Amino acid sequence: MVRIEGNRVNPVTNDFICSKVRRFGERVYGKDRVLYPQRRVGRKGEGRFERIGWDEALDLVAARLQEFRGEAILPFSYGGSNGLLTQGGEDERLFRSLGASRLARTVCAMQTGLAAEAVYGKMPSVDFPDFEAARFVLIWGGNPKHSNVHLMPYLKKVREAGGHVALVDPRQAMGAGFVDFHLAVRPGTDLAIALAMIAHLEREGAVDRAFLAAQADGAEALFEAARAWTLERAASVSGVTARGIAAVADAYAAADPALVRCGWGVERNRNGEAAVAAILALPAVAGKFGKRGGGYALSSSEAYAVDGERLAGVAEPQTRVVNMSQLGRVLFEARPAVRVLFVYNANPAATLPDQNRVLEGLRREDLFSVVFDPVMTDTAHFADVVLPATTFLEHTELCTSYGTYSVMLGEPVIAPVGESRPNAEVFRLLGERLGVTGFKTGDAAITAALATIRGRLQGEGDRLERLRKDGRLYFDFPGERPVQFETVFPGTPDARVHLWPSELGSEPYRFVPETPDAAHPLALISPSTERSVCSTLGEYGFKEAWVELHPSDVAARGLREGQQVRVHNALGEVLVSLRVNPGLRSGVALIPKGTWRRHARNGACGTALVPDFVSPISGGACYNDARVEVGAA
Ligand SMILES: Nc1nc2c(c(=O)[nH]1)N[C@H]1C(S)=C(S)[C@@H](COP(=O)(O)OP(=O)(O)OC[C@H]3O[C@@H](n4cnc5c(=O)[nH]c(N)nc54)[C@H](O)[C@@H]3O)O[C@H]1N2
Ligand SMILES: Nc1nc2c(c(=O)[nH]1)N[C@H]1C(S)=C(S)[C@@H](COP(=O)(O)OP(=O)(O)OC[C@H]3O[C@@H](n4cnc5c(=O)[nH]c(N)nc54)[C@H](O)[C@@H]3O)O[C@H]1N2
Numbered sequence: 001m002v003r004i005e006g007n008r009v010n011p012v013t014n015d016f017i018c019s020k021v022r023r024f025g026e027r028v029y030g031k032d033r034v035l036y037p038q039r040r041v042g043r044k045g046e047g048r049f050e051r052i053g054w055d056e057a058l059d060l061v062a063a064r065l066q067e068f069r070g071e072a073i074l075p076f077s078y079g080g081s082n083g084l085l086t087q088g089g090e091d092e093r094l095f096r097s098l099g100a101s102r103l104a105r106t107v108c109a110m111q112t113g114l115a116a117e118a119v120y121g122k123m124p125s126v127d128f129p130d131f132e133a134a135r136f137v138l139i140w141g142g143n144p145k146h147s148n149v150h151l152m153p154y155l156k157k158v159r160e161a162g163g164h165v166a167l168v169d170p171r172q173a174m175g176a177g178f179v180d181f182h183l184a185v186r187p188g189t190d191l192a193i194a195l196a197m198i199a200h201l202e203r204e205g206a207v208d209r210a211f212l213a214a215q216a217d218g219a220e221a222l223f224e225a226a227r228a229w230t231l232e233r234a235a236s237v238s239g240v241t242a243r244g245i246a247a248v249a250d251a252y253a254a255a256d257p258a259l260v261r262c263g264w265g266v267e268r269n270r271n272g273e274a275a276v277a278a279i280l281a282l283p284a285v286a287g288k289f290g291k292r293g294g295g296y297a298l299s300s301s302e303a304y305a306v307d308g309e310r311l312a313g314v315a316e317p318q319t320r321v322v323n324m325s326q327l328g329r330v331l332f333e334a335r336p337a338v339r340v341l342f343v344y345n346a347n348p349a350a351t352l353p354d355q356n357r358v359l360e361g362l363r364r365e366d367l368f369s370v371v372f373d374p375v376m377t378d379t380a381h382f383a384d385v386v387l388p389a390t391t392f393l394e395h396t397e398l399c400t401s402y403g404t405y406s407v408m409l410g411e412p413v414i415a416p417v418g419e420s421r422p423n424a425e426v427f428r429l430l431g432e433r434l435g436v437t438g439f440k441t442g443d444a445a446i447t448a449a450l451a452t453i454r455g456r457l458q459g460e461g462d463r464l465e466r467l468r469k470d471g472r473l474y475f476d477f478p479g480e481r482p483v484q485f486e487t488v489f490p491g492t493p494d495a496r497v498h499l500w501p502s503e504l505g506s507e508p509y510r511f512v513p514e515t516p517d518a519a520h521p522l523a524l525i526s527p528s529t530e531r532s533v534c535s536t537l538g539e540y541g542f543k544e545a546w547v548e549l550h551p552s553d554v555a556a557r558g559l560r561e562g563q564q565v566r567v568h569n570a571l572g573e574v575l576v577s578l579r580v581n582p583g584l585r586s587g588v589a590l591i592p593k594g595t596w597r598r599h600a601r602n603g604a605c606g607t608a609l610v611p612d613f614v615s616p617i618s619g620g621a622c623y624n625d626a627r628v629e630v631g632a633a
């Protein structure tokens with residue numbers, strides 16, 4: 001491999017890729033690459049290993065899986081290479097057959113998913129190319145510039161055509177020149193702003209009564225809850241101005257078509273579900289559905305409806321469910337105790353809340369842990385056995401796109417580096433040792449995975465053949481791309497919008513204020529940056545981690561740019577350098593998501609400061625509820 005570029009098969013990614021992935025070669029051939037199976041020789045966490053052969057490694061792991069068959073086994077995975085051939089298939093077949101504990105994948109998209117499902121059911125959202133038709137795009141807690149770069153060309157076109165972009169975010173994430181309105185919200189208080197906007201729209205007569213009567217339930221209850229939020233009250237809670245809230249609401253109401261893009265920054269706190277529900281209610285209240293470029297946009301995963309049972313090929317056992325966001329606690333408190341932890345497609349030592357507790361758990365002498373990853377991650381350092389995995393350039397992967405509606409096939413462009421092997425192969429080889437059968441390989445595996453996508457794909461005939469010929473399959477929406485309330489409709493049982501969703505409790509829009517913590521007044525956020533969107537790629541993205549503060553917070557603490565500081569709370573500390581960021585609101589600290597332990601002088605990530613409590617309704621992680629103080633180191 002000499003170069004990585006975008007191709008033209010998909011008009012959305014049209015010839016360009018993000019700067020992070022362009023450097024993927026550094027990961028594939030880099031010094032962190034795991035080249036062969038290894039067994040621990042040092043103490044846990046020390047990172048000293050000896051090379052062993054695949055057969056020996058698999059025998060070792062299979063013996064432990066056999067010994068602890070049942071709930072003492074915890075398979076731990078998240079995104080990985082994000083495809084249907086590396087997750088949810090052969091891995092599930094193996095672990096389900098062993099009666100292992102099940103994992104609730106809660107680090108991301110739980111609150112948003114629950115709110116979207118409760119209010120609209122699984123309604124496909126606006127596809128990227130249709131952003132272009134919008135005259136106003138309200139980006140709420142998302143940062144496409146770093147996390148969805150292929151959306152950017154469409155947003156640019158909105159502004160070139162005289163439309164406007166608004167951003168609700170504690171920082172000016174997209175660059176001041178790019179947004180027309182910016183509400184620098186205090187993290188965790190979006191609910192107040194969204195409800196105040198709804199009440200404002202009602203007072204201004206900007207509510208689409210006809211739409212609500214025909215398509216929605218619960219509008220009156222929503223309005224009643226919203227009326228408690230005057231612009232002034234919302235402004236004082238969220239730290240923005242009343243005028244600013246009104247201006248965004250007015251511009252949104254006046255624009256046609258108008259689009260809400262809800263990101264994943266809104267959900268990661270105690271008010272996550274309610275805030276997302278209130279934000280997603282806006283297009284219903286203001287009558288923004290029914291035309292191209294109007295409505296709301298999420299990740300698009302609503303449309304794929306992958307049949308998980310079929311992909312796994314084995315029924316889900318009714319074993320205990322472990323919330324991944326509480327792994328540290330689980331490793332100490334769960335009964336029966338977790339005795340085998342099998343990590344793949346994830347890097348829990350860096351990415352989970354309460355990092356110190358997670359690391360302590362990984363040090364448990366009576367825990368046998370396997371880490372299966374292309375690179376020597378922070379988690380791998382704690383493993384008893386490390387298994388080398390291929391990257392997406394070395395294995396076949398079937399991917400559904402993120403934010404748009406393509407299914408694509410990635411076939412290997414280089415041979416596996418070192419002795420690395422694809423996920424499916426390793427789970428099959430383990431299965432063979434444990435009497436688990438039915439694993440599929442080659443084209444049969446791809447065909448089977450393709451058949452689990454329930455949504456209708458364009459064209460007739462063999463899906464795999466067409467995929468190989470055309471490079472991608474697109475969803476078959478009438479009129480090409482989905483138009484909400486014209487060609488796609490709520491997936492709720494009664495096909496109506498539920499503006500008072502009972503899934504969110506008896507008071508769906510109840511605002512939970514934060515508990516003041518005078519010793520740790522700064523709200524810590526950890527968004528993606530131009531250097532990383534998760535821990536993958538973080539390894540070469542950073543020389544060292546940093547914390548950002550607003551100039552007023554820097555001055556108030558007598559600190560200066562570039563200085564070594566200590567970011568701390570009751571859970572831990574992170575020793576990094578200070579950056580002054582005038583684009584960040586005061587009262588907020590920012591440590592980038594995706595740094596590795598080696599990027600801070602004390603081997604900590606931002607996650608060392610994140611509490612492990614989860615949202616009571618969906619069980620989602622609350623990363624942005626971390627409260628910290630910053631002082632000189
Ligand atoms: N190429 C590539 N793309 C990816 C990924 C990848 O691995 N590779 N990962 C994907 C994943 S897993 C995710 S989750 C998405 C994330 O996609 P986004 O949701 O766009 O995530 P961020 O870029 O972190 O932007 C979140 C924004 O929310 C802001 N924020 C923080 N707290 C609050 C709050 O309380 N209220 C409001 N209004 N804003 C807040 C932050 O400052 C930040 O600018 O990116 C995805 N995109
Ligand atoms: N501080 C803070 N932390 C956060 C968040 C936050 O807002 N703040 N947000 C969270 C979010 S949105 C997310 S999505 C999570 C992500 O959390 P994780 O999923 O733990 O992080 P990733 O870096 O995506 O880990 C994926 C791992 O899979 C490996 N991998 C890739 N392809 C393959 C494969 O084919 N096979 C195998 N075996 N391994 C593979 C990669 O090398 C990488 O180590 O992080 C969460 N962490």
Ligand SMILES: [Mo]
Nearest residue numbers: 107108109264
């Ligand atoms: Mo995520």
